[in-house]
Amino acid sequence: MSSDEMIVAPALFPNGERKREVKRVRRSAEEARRLILDAAEERLAAQGPEGIRLQDIARDVGISHPAILHHFESREGLVAALIARTSIQLRDKILSALKSNHGTDDHVNANDIISNVFQALSDKGTARLLSWMLLTGRRTEHSTSGPLVMEIADELHTQRTEGAALGGRPAPDREDTLFIAMLTASAAFGDAIIGRELANDAGLDSAGIARFRAWFAKLLYDHVGDTL
Amino acid sequence: MSSDEMIVAPALFPNGERKREVKRVRRSAEEARRLILDAAEERLAAQGPEGIRLQDIARDVGISHPAILHHFESREGLVAALIARTSIQLRDKILSALKSNHGTDDHVNANDIISNVFQALSDKGTARLLSWMLLTGRRTEHSTSGPLVMEIADELHTQRTEGAALGGRPAPDREDTLFIAMLTASAAFGDAIIGRELANDAGLDSAGIARFRAWFAKLLYDHVGDTL
DNA sequence: GCTTATGTTTACATAAATGTCAATATCAAC
DNA sequence: GTTGATATTGACATTTATGTAAACATAAGC
Numbered sequence: 345m346s347s348d349e350m351i352v353a354p355a356l357f358p359n360g361e362r363k364r365e366v367k368r369v370r371r372s373a374e375e376a377r378r379l380i381l382d383a384a385e386e387r388l389a390a391q392g393p394e395g396i397r398l399q400d401i402a403r404d405v406g407i408s409h410p411a412i413l414h415h416f417e418s419r420e421g422l423v424a425a426l427i428a429r430t431s432i433q434l435r436d437k438i439l440s441a442l443k444s445n446h447g448t449d450d451h452v453n454a455n456d457i458i459s460n461v462f463q464a465l466s467d468k469g470t471a472r473l474l475s476w477m478l479l480t481g482r483r484t485e486h487s488t489s490g491p492l493v494m495e496i497a498d499e500l501h502t503q504r505t506e507g508a509a510l511g512g513r514p515a516p517d518r519e520d521t522l523f524i525a526m527l528t529a530s531a532a533f534g535d536a537i538i539g540r541e542l543a544n545d546a547g548l549d550s551a552g553i554a555r556f557r558a559w560f561a562k563l564l565y566d567h568v569g570d571t572l
Numbered sequence: 573m574s575s576d577e578m579i580v581a582p583a584l585f586p587n588g589e590r591k592r593e594v595k596r597v598r599r600s601a602e603e604a605r606r607l608i609l610d611a612a613e614e615r616l617a618a619q620g621p622e623g624i625r626l627q628d629i630a631r632d633v634g635i636s637h638p639a640i641l642h643h644f645e646s647r648e649g650l651v652a653a654l655i656a657r658t659s660i661q662l663r664d665k666i667l668s669a670l671k672s673n674h675g676t677d678d679h680v681n682a683n684d685i686i687s688n689v690f691q692a693l694s695d696k697g698t699a700r701l702l703s704w705m706l707l708t709g710r711r712t713e714h715s716t717s718g719p720l721v722m723e724i725a726d727e728l729h730t731q732r733t734e735g736a737a738l739g740g741r742p743a744p745d746r747e748d749t750l751f752i753a754m755l756t757a758s759a760a761f762g763d764a765i766i767g768r769e770l771a772n773d774a775g776l777d778s779a780g781i782a783r784f785r786a787w788f789a790k791l792l793y794d795h796v797g798d799t800l
Numbered sequence: 801g802c803t804t805a806t807g808t809t810t811a812c813a814t815a816a817a818t819g820t821c822a823a824t825a826t827c828a829a830c
Numbered sequence: 831g832t833t834g835a836t837a838t839t840g841a842c843a844t845t846t847a848t849g850t851a852a853a854c855a856t857a858a859g860c
Contacts, residue, residue, distance in 0.1 A: 370826045370837055392708040393621070398818070408839050410819080415837085419818065472707055475765050479700055479707075480620040493770050523787045526770050527759060534762030537703050542721050542754050559751045566798070567791055598807055598856050626848070636809055638849080643807085647848065803860075813850070820843070830833080 369406070377415050377425070379405050384426050389469030393476045396423065427482065430473050435492050437464040442499050454568075458561035459554075462532045462539075471536030497525040504568070516568075524564060531560065597634070605643050605653070607633050612654050617697030621704045624651065655710065658701050663720050665692040670727050682796075686789035687782075690760045699764030725753040732796070744796075752792060759788065 371379070383404040387395035398419060402409040416422040441460035465471040477483075501521040508515050535542075543553050599607070611632040615623035626647060630637040644650040669688035693699040705711075729749040736743050763770075771781050 368825050368838060373837075376837075394708060397816090399816090407837095409817095410821095410840085411838055413819065475703055476707060478765055478769065479704060480622060491773060494773055497774070519783070520787070522774055523784050526774065526784060527788055527791075529770060530762035530767060531755060531759045532762070533766055534758035534760070537706055537765075538761055539758060541706065542757060545719060545722055546725070546750055546754065555747070556751050556754060559748070560755055563755075563791065563795055567794070570794070596808060596855055601807075604807075625846090627846090635807095638810090638851095639808055641849065801860100804858090805856100807854105807856080809852100809854070811851090811853105813848105815848080816846090818843105818845080821841090823839085823841105825838075826836090828833100828835090830831100 373415065376407075376411070380407075380412055380415060380422070381426055381429055384422060385430070385468055385473075388426070388473055388476075392472070393480075398422075423482070427473065427477050430470055431492070434464055434470055434474075435495070438492070438496060439499065442496065442503075454565040455558050455561040458528065458564070459557050461528060462535055462557055465532045465536040466539070469536075471533050475533065475537060493525055493529050496529075497522045500525055524568070528564070601643065604635075604639070608635075608640055608643060608650070609654055609657055612650060613658070613696055613701075616654070616701055616704075620700070621708075626650075651710070655701065655705050658696075658698055659720070662692055662698055662702075663723070666720070666724060667727065670724065670731075682793040683786050683789040686756065686792070687785050689756060690763055690785055693760045693764040694767070697764075699761050703761065703765060721753055721757050724757075725750045728753055752796070756792070 380401060383401045384396055387397075387401060387404065396419075398409040398412050401422075402412055412422060413419075416425055438461055441457055441464070501516070501518060504516045504521055507513075539553070543549075543556075546552070548556065608629060611629045612624055615625075615629055615632065624647070626637040626640050630640055640650060641647075644653055666689055669685055669692070729744070729746060732744045732749055735741075767781070771777075771784075774780070776784065
């Protein structure tokens with residue numbers, strides 16, 4: 345309550361008043377950054393872009409907001425780091441999903457892949473983060489979803505080509521594969537944003553949503569079967 | 573380069589002396605609201621959600637920012653009005669596109685419809701506005717894109733049913749039609765947000781983008797032909 | 801011309817968020 | 831134990847946005 349301290353001369357502490365004995369938790373820089381990013385991610389997923397406020401995130405982690413600035417330089421730095429981390433996680437999830445099922449070439453497989461892609465983008469609001477990034481015009485060179493789609497298209501085309509060779513069928517069209525990847529990316533992206541809304545209005549429960557994704561997978565699978 | 577400052581027009585001074593007689597433009601409330609919404613829409617499309625700042629929009633229109641508050645109560649009111657207007661425009665565009673081509677049942681027609689839907693969502697950043705709305709958790713009862721998709725699905729199903737009856741084919745599956753609408757909505761939505769990015773990274777020019785949309789339209793058309 | 805309704809403005813108030821700074825506590829190394 | 835590096839903090843500064851109030855100006859009706 346005593347607010348009438350000396351204004352200037354941050355000289356030594358006024359002897360009478362003493363700092364209280366506070367137990368301060370001190371983490372490694374890496375650990376602190378991880379916790380902060382986790383909290384930011386959760387806020388973003390739950391409350392949207394405007395949920396990323398230093399004070400709130402600091403409270404979630406149990407630190408003071410200047411600590412965040414210490415680790416990330418600025419709010420923008422925090423956002424950039426979050427985008428980078430999320431992008432890398434997304435890339436890993438999708439590519440591993442693609443590669444793990446390599447070789448088995450039935451429509452159940454296609455179903456799994458599509459399901460995984462959709463899931464990867466809905467989880468934790470990944471697509472929301474990325475779309476917010478695009479909406480606000482942020483670009484991080486290597487972490488954008490850009491190269492990712494090309495990687496996916498490449499991997500997919502390799503698989504299709506191999507499959508065609510094994511089956512004695514003609515090689516698939518390169519652009520056709522690219523379009524499959526682009527459509528899947530766009531659909532999964534859009535689904536992550538308005539999917540829940542659409543499903544609600546259509547009266548679909550989670551089983552219905554699963555049917556939708558399976559339907560989409562079959563659509564692509566049939567197409568591949570036709571054009572391969 | 574000095575910043576371009578507006579010529580300030582002080583209307584009153586304490587001693588009663590006035591600088592000069594300023595000509596004030598006085599619009600009808602309706603006109604003023606329209607101009608403000610236009611400016612807000614443009615800012616949003618160009619700079620993203622954070623581009624909606626009363627001061628900036630006011631400057632664009634050539635008014636002072638309290639005038640905006642006078643017409644829309646609050647910033648939130650402005651956003652809500654913009655969302656409502658945009659939703660209605662989107663609804664009209666898509667439904668009219670659907671209905672205008674009614675009757676002609678070839679894949680060129682499907683191409684046109686898909687193209688129109690994608691266009692409607694990219695134009696003026698409509699999808700960006702709506703996705704921002706969803707991202708920030710805003711909901712306006714009647715203006716959400718929700719009922720819209722059901723309307724579209726209904727209209728589409730009517731057309732498919734009629735077409736099937738004329739051709740003597742079995743009636744199409746209701747859920748199949750719904751899924752077509754949902755996929756189209758999701759894909760167009762996602763495309764509006766990351767489409768440019770994807771196309772860039774894939775090295776597609778505008779002709780390539782057109783090919784992609786045509787490819788998608790054909791995918792749906794072939795599917796309908798198969799399942800009808 | 802006078803009055804009235806309301807669109808419009810200036811100046812100010814307020815709030816909230818980011819960012820700065822010096823001081824302090826904690827861990828690790830010596 | 832002492833020292834050094836740095837993670838952490840409280841208090842403060844700054845910026846910038848929205849929102850308020852009272853006065854003014856303009857178009858329309860009498």
